[in-house]
Amino acid sequence: MNPFRLFTWFAALLRSPLPAPRKIHLRLFLPIGLFLLTLICSLGWGWEHAVVHAQSPAADAPVTSPDAGIDKGPAPPQSSGEAAAKDPDVSDAAKKGGVVEPLAAGQYVLEFNRSPVVGNRLRLRSIYDETRLRFTRPRAWKPKSAKLQIRFRHSPALYATRSNLTAYVNGASVGSLPLNKKQGEIGSAIFDIPPDLIQDYNEVVLAALQNNSPTCTQDPFDPSLWTEILPDSKLVFNFQPQPIALNFSHYPFPIFDNLSLEPNQLAFLLPNAVDESWLTATTRFQTSLGRFAQYRPMNTRLLTAIDETKPNERLVIIGTPKTQPALAKLTLPLSLKEGQLRDEQQKVLPNDVGVVMLTTTADKRNPVLVATGNSPEGVAKAVQFLIQSRDRQLGTGQAIVVRQVNDVPPRPSREWAGYLPTASNFQLKDLTTFDNKPYEDMTVRGADAPVMEFDFRALPDDQFSTGNVLNLNYSYSPQVNPLTSLVEVQLDGLALTGKKLDSVTGGSHETLRVVLPEDRIKPNSKIRVRFQLDPRERRSCNRALDQQLWGTVHADTSFELNRTNVARLPDLKLLQFGFPFTAPQDLSKMAIVLPDAPTTNDLALLLEVSARLGRLSQSESVKLDVFQASKLPTQDRGNRHLIAIGTRDRFPLPEALRSEGFTIQEAFRRQRGQSQLQTLPDAEGLVKEIVSPWNRDRALLILSGQTKTGLDHVRDLLNRDFLFFQLREDTVLIDAGEPSPNPYDPNAYTLEFLQQAKQKQQISEMSLLSRILKTLRIGWFIIAPGFIIAALLLYAIAQSYLGRLHKKG
Incomplete structure (x- = not known):
């Protein structure tokens, strides 16, 4: 509709004569109506133009296709470059270097035995049990098809018509099968997984319903109720890489x-x-x-x-x-x-x-x-x-x-993400989960409820004294059996205490005071809270009855800790947590020293050390420095923790190799105390921690060997978790039984641990005054009576001395 014709028509209408009673109202209404209709027509014409313009390809359209992530069903085979060529925007960006072209389509096989949860087998017990395995989908992969292949065996006592195994992927059931195999027979099943179920983070749940009676299984903990998922079960999916x-x-x-x-x-x-x-x-x-x-x-x-x-x-x-x-x-x-x-x-x-x-x-x-x-x-x-x-x-x-990057202010040396707060009193909500979120109230359900677990990681230099307390705040549901229901607290698997749930009407914000043993709190500790919830009335063959039972741990659960921060070095076990090199977490108090003109092996080990330090620390910034031997400032040599890298003949700090205990010397000679020997060849790597010769409050880590092969073994030690988290004592010798050891075989390497330091050095970030005040604050109940007794003794000695003087006078 043309707005100009509409305007001419309304103008003629306004000039025509109108009846007297309606003339005023219409002459007011017609201009308003004219304006509204003109506006509508203009908007309609603009909308039509916008739709037409949006349907034409834009030069600055986003690179990602609007259909990305939408599975449109099977497509004809195409080469790796055709997928990008069909989208003009993607191919245009690819010519400018803005897109990585995809590789050819492939297939990925994910075997269950790669998960540490599986190991040699995965066993399902009781009447109903389930297990969960998680996997991810790489960002540039689009699944075309997926299959879940399960190999299993089960107890011959299971009743086939009342026992089955069901598989779920991301909450959706993909298939079920009866458990009807004979004794010793291995079953196999393949379930098709719709490709659109595969997400970035995925979860496979295998649930087993097991009964050994055609009517009712009386004992849910009968040992004959079991099914094993074999470790060669696998997930297979075909994928098409995306630009x-x-x-x-x-x-x-x-x-x-x-x-x-x-x-x-x-x-x-x-x-x-x-x-x-x-x-x-x-x-x-x-x-x-x-x-x-x-x-x-x-x-x-x-x-x-x-x-x-x-x-x-x-x-x-x-x-x-x-x-x-x-x-x-x-x-x-x-x-x-x-x-x-x-x-x-x-x-x-x-x-x-x-x-x-x-x-x-x-x-x-x-x-x-x-x-x-x-x-x-x-x-x-x-x-x-x-x-x-x-x-x-x-x-x-x-x-x-x-053009400008703001400098991140330094954090306190003892403020570590994921570890206990430095305050003496704090709550559970002050701790963080594995994804750096504060803990909230946690609830579990059922008679066989899972254990609630949270990290209780002390700082590596924390030294605990007596008087550490956990005040557990919890609630539980009514209708529990007060004779057999309880709540239990464990520290690293050690049961500390428990309490009966003795109210049939339930409990709300009850408190359990738990004493934490001072010698058990470690940098990798975990606290577990287990609810044993039994119903007051147990009915046979009714699993749903126990789902009304629940237990909750509240986030205001509090802790009271008595501790000082003192570490005794050298100790490679503390290196498992990065200490002392990752204190503070921005690595501003450490430096790495290389030989002049470092070799490729030196640089490769440098990258591996830095990656490991990154895994062990969390901070807004990284402030470590790397020096070559001849350019290490004297001030940094004395004020920083140092990591020195290099073979014996090119070691950047040769005086450190002459420290007490085990040393490597010229011509493949070794010395330990008065004993000397020569080895040909010497391919072992050396990891040794000593107190810095230039500052007794700093540590020096030696990463060395007689040959470049020794440096490669040290690099393997830092790269592989199953080797790195074995570190202890102050000296480690590492060797491999073959030139190219299997990176997944823990038996492919030989580790020898030595304790060389005769006396360890105490290192603390606290000043002398702070140490005295903290000692007085913690031990006042011992120091106060001590002062009184000392005063009485001094008074008695003074009176005796004055009495003798009086007699002589």
Whole structure:
């Protein structure tokens, strides 16, 4: 409808004569109606134009397809490049280096025995039991089909028509089967899983209903009620890799995928000259990746050329265009001319400006992260942007110019995320879960309720005295059997105390006072609360009866702790928690020392150490420094905890190798006390902690060996959890029985632990006055009577002396 014709028609209508009674009202109504109709017509024309415009392809449309994540059913086979070519926006961005092209479609087999929950078998007991296995889906995988293959065996006492096994995936049932096999016979079943059920985080639940009677199973704890899931059961799914859009809003993806089913593969490109600025920036970046990884495996290696990159590897390039000339061979979002980075106006960026970019290799198969600048200062600023979460969260797009990064203020040395608060009195809600959320009220249900567990991790230098108390606040439901129902508290599996649930009407916010033994609270401790809930009236064959029973632990459960912070070093067991090198958590009081002109083995071990330090610490920033031997400042040598890396002949701090106890010397000689011997060859790695020769309040960690093979073994020790968490004493010798040991076989390595230090040094962050005041505050009930007794003794001695003087006078 044309609004101009409508306006002419209404104008003629206004000029026509109207009846007198209605003339005023209509002449008021018609202008208002004219305005409203004109507005509606204009809006309708604009809406139609907007719809037509939206249907045409836009030049700045997002890279991700609007159908991403929607399964449209089976598609005809296509090559890895065709998927991106069909979307004009994705292919357009790919030409500019903004998309990583997908690899060919594949199949992934996830066997149950990879989960530590399964081990050699997974057993289901009682009338009803279930077990849960969790797995992730890598971010760039789109499932095409999925199958769950179960191999099992069960008790021959099970009654087939009343016993079955059911599988659930993310809450949806995918199949069920009867438990009707003969004795010793192994059953097998395959369940199809709809691809749209597969999410980023997935859970497989296997539930068994087991009865040994055609009518009613009287004893739910009969040992004949069992079913075993064999460890060769597996989950198989076919997937189609998707194009990966390069955007810092998803960082650390695609450089690090926390949903990956395999170890993340990273490669660092070596610069043409290794200096301290590159060492420090690269080590800080690797530490931040370790914090992203946490418990997830990650493999790192060093490259001398970009074309050495393998499939599924992520390439990281850190350095200026002069130290990393390979940057000129990449398609970068910003211009690089004459060895200098330039902005959109082709002006040279200032030296104090950092640049971070995402691009791809020449074949567009591997994502590349570039942290660069026109000077080492700019490179350091770019890396610091990637490290600090408060700044990194602002990032988006494919390239970021970092002009200013705020310095994160230092945190107290004893403020560690995930550990106990430093206050003497705190509550359960002050502790955090594994995903850094505060604990809330927790409730369990049923007669066979699961145990409630929470971390109770003391700081590594915490020394507890008597008087540690847990005030457990709990509630429970009515209709419990007061004779057999109870609540129990355990510390690391040790039962501390229990209390009957003796009210048939239930309990609300009752308190149980539990004394915590001072010698049992460790940096990896866990407290478990178990409710044994039995119904007052037990009916046969009625499982639903016990679901009315519940127990709750409240978040205002409180703790009272008496402790001082004193650690005795050297002790490699404390290194399992990063102490003392991760105090404070930003690593500002430690440094790593390398030989002058470090080798590739030295650098590989440096990256592994920094990744492990990242796994063991949580902070807003990373402030550790890396020095070469000849450039280590005297002040840092005495004021920092040090980690020294290198073979014996190139060790950066040779005086440390002459410390007491076990030492490695020239010509493959070893010495321990007065004993000396020579070994040919000596391929063992050495991990040794000593008190720093330059400061008795600091520690020095030695990572060494006679050969580069020894350094590789030390690197394996730091990379593999099943080796690292065996550390103890103050000296460890590690060797492998074969040149390329199986990374998943704990028996492939030999560890020998030695205690060399004759006397340990006490290290504490508290001042002398603070120690005295805390001792007085904790031990007042002993010190006060002591003062009184001492005063009485002095009074008696003084009176006796005065009496003797009086007699002589």
